[in-house]
Amino acid sequence: GENVEQHPSTLSVQEGDSAVIKCTYSDSASNYFPWYKQELGKRPQLIIDIRSNVGEKKDQRIAVTLNKTAKHFSLHITETQPEDSAVYFCAASKVNSGYALNFGKGTSLLVTP
């Protein structure tokens, strides 16, 4: 199955700064890359996703970039706010295959005021 590596495991930034989380995947056929946010004590929720036919996608302060050649993708959060503090998980999947989303181990983001 797909192997997804995520870095860093913890990240602390000051409010207003940017945060970047990076992930690499092993299966070059993977073509769907979502990011989930899990607040403390809550369930994971999708925040943004990207498919392999695009290199970048933005949604307000959040953006995801994909480099298929290098097999890595990144989450960028600009103008961070304390409510961005959470654990972020990247994942990869091969659409039209049989296996489900394989998640990275997560990045604990702390935004300090």
Next chain:
Amino acid sequence: DSGVTQTPKHLITATGQRVTLRCSPRSGDLSVYWYQQSLDQGLQFLIQYYNGEERAKGNILERFSAQQFPDLHSELNLSSLELGDSALYFCASSVASIPAGELFFGEGSRLTVL
């Protein structure tokens, strides 16, 4: 509220015992996924069912089994429990058999094995 219901929310049991976790997917969703979340392992994919049939299998132990019933609810059975099985078990559902869209997670079932 994601629309995915998991029961029980909390469960405390002893080593060697067997437990069953239950999941009701969102209305209309045919796929159910089970994930295990422990402190240092993130979200580990266990197994996926689609419309009653096993679709994909991840790192699920032989002591664990699951099924999806005709009404689409799913159960995860954990037997011969060990201390290391203590974790938060999430169920998620989606419309399609492939995770090309959002997975909707339940609130999780927290299992503590003493």
